[in-house]
Amino acid sequence: MYSLSKVFKRASLIVLFLGCTPGANAAIQGVTGTPDGTGVTFNLTTSTSNIPTPDGNSVRMWGYGVAGSPMQYPGPTLIIDQGTQVTVNLTNTNIPMKVSMLFPGQEGVSATGGTAGQFTQESSSVLGDTVTYTFTAANPGTYTYYSGTQPGLQIEMGLMGAIIVRSGTADQAYNDPSTQYDREYLFVLSEVDPKVHQDVEFGLLPMINNTVSHSTFWFMNGRLGPDTFFPDNSSFLPNQPYGSLAQMHPGERVLIRVVGGGREGHPLHLHGNNINVFARDGRLMSSNGVSADLAVSDYTIQALPGATYDGIWEWTGEQLGWDIYGTNAGGQTHDCNDVAPVDGFDDVTSEYCADHDVEIPVVLPEKQETAFGGFYSGSPFLGALSDLPPGEGGLNLNGGLFFMWHSHNERELTNDDIYPGGMMTMMIIEPHSAVIDPGNP
């Protein structure tokens, strides 16, 4: 972590970073469509753009976008209520091949308009036609969509996105109470082989050989580390609107939705705690079709291309053996009130009361003996800020604890061989007093 944050600071990203927290990442960003009388309609277009990479490169991409808005990578996240009849009108603006959409996990998808392709109806930028896909979002969960036209090329070029189908119960991923959550994050994982994108940019489509792929960029929500830390809709990333920085308070249940968006598998490795994965491909992992009795606890999600995963991640500080807020004598005066419900945790702060006012069981080193990272607040205690030497720290506004969430295929932590970067973000455990999302504090 030390060298990592050093690099970030050298890159002078600190100013930008400071400008984006707190309240940087509201719930999952996406579009909910326009009510059309029978359900909702999404009007999407496909077009070409270049996206910047943190190593200074620029990569030609093809992407879906909301009609009238720029294309984006990944495509707009479609957020739909279970049972809604969905209409997607797709118009190919300027991609020099026909394009289309497939919706794995959705049943009874019908396609009209455009011309018939290998798998479904396709839209041509020359003909200017529009394809209409309709289906009913029968099952809640996390899904994906992608092009069904020459998918080996077009998904690589960026034509993919996520779909979230919300269950009938608010803040519950599936129709099972064990999938209740307080906060949710989506991670769409993908990669780019710049050679293919160069060939497309230079008009060499017939020379592209999709039997070979040598990716050098690995994306989280369409961004490369450290761009992953920046807020949603950052103005300098006009085609990459989705950030990946995750924040939570102790005791919250965080729903993690993962989509394998590219053509490689990625081991998404969650530091800090295990995740209880209870759904795959938008289907509850269940022996009886009702409850998630086949859920699996793991610390790495093997995210396969095209597949989706849902799980609950929690962090409480339970049984760390010391008071995460520090002792009262240490300066942060606080109580631990476990009245209702009696669950071993403070009713407000979710502090683990058995460890209340317990000293950290080591002698903390003096500051002159310590190497710091940009994410160190100066204190090991949640919500505590302390002095640091000039030039140290500065990326931790609330005294939070940082856990790196990343691909554990370590080469994927680079941008074209430059470390750090790639498929990497942070989960910040923020003190209960910190406002994370103004709408959902």
Added chain:
Amino acid sequence: MKIKSTKTALASAIALSLVSATFSSSLFAQDYYLCAKQGTKTMSDTTVIPMWGFALATDAVDQAAGCAAAITVPGPALTVPVGDNVLNIHVKNIDLPEAVSVIIPGQHAPMTPVMSAPDAQGRQRVISFTHVASMTDASASTYTWSSMQPGTYAYQSGSHPAVQVQMGLYGAVTKDAAAGQAYASASTAYDSEMTVIYSEIDPVLHTQVANIGTPNEPKYGSTGMTSTIDYNPQYFLVNGDDSSTGTPIAGAPLQTSLIRFINMGLETHIPTLHGDDMAIIAEDGHAYTNARNQYSVMVAAGQTRDVLFTPPAGPGDYPLFDRMLNLTNKTPPFVTAGANGVLTSPGSLVTVLQVGTNADTDNVLDHKDNCLLEVNPAQMDTDKDGFGNACDADLNNDGIVNTQDIPLFITAFQANSQLVDLNEDGVANTGDIPELIRMFFTEPGPTGISN
């Protein structure tokens, strides 16, 4: 794509038993006679690839004579009938320069590994997992499994497998727990089954292996590739076909198809279904306690996964393709066609599962069949009115075949127009006249195509 109804599978299995079964104690044993031979495979781009493979002999005599049949890759599908515990595979190596063998990962068999000669330090390497069949052997080698478990398995060479499996020495071997039921649990019952074997071909590797014995050409293992670490597949195959444009029939609506996925390539493949999900019931021939419902299933190299696919009511197409996106071969990766510089690919690890009814059993499902009650697999419809030629002698398109159509028939007949090729043999000839008479005073059709 190997598709057969349970009934046929059973019938052929019984037939094979009658032909080749021998008695082993009180139990039936299933015997297969295979030849390991050289051969070739012609790819969709006309490239001819040297292959090694298994050919199925009709009996021991045919095998001793070198097998009349050519090799197939994948090798012959071997089935062990319900109730049989013993499988014997007799292998004669006809002309492969390396000794070969047969193993079935996951099935119990006593193994007798073959070691290389000691090197200068006295060290030996395993060169075959079990006893081998060499081209210098006078008789076939026999491989026996005496407690065959139900499930989906692959047989493959157990000798120098990095090369020999890639060269094509593999195939499917299956056994059901009961008729129409894959495993012990009744929840694994099925109405029809298909086997989907994925593999890849690196043409350089095949050429260099075939060069063994040819002077001055790069040879695998010496003057060419030293190992499969440089493996770079350029063709991706479903059941040995690299242009998988086929559209197999996965069965009727609401009926259950068992799809046996086997990956005999060296890379991972992730068949992903579009339009429905699948119940994954088994892995490597072992049933899960609880089926897993997913739309995608990872099949690692050498692995088998079994899924049940039960489509909803109504006809439909269900694309099934490798989400690792091995969907094009190297040459030509693209074919340019049509306006807009539209590019299409020849297709690779792509299968479209067709679901529907098939009243005339011509393998064109009713919802796509332009003659619902005529066997017309070619689906000729020269006047493009939605009624196939086989059920359309209504040449003036007035809705009835009558005397007004006769002059049109004669004119078209004299012009040798396919319009009156009513029996779909490719030409307008006297064979079409009885068809005209048969359809006289009837309406065209019926057709399954709405327009």
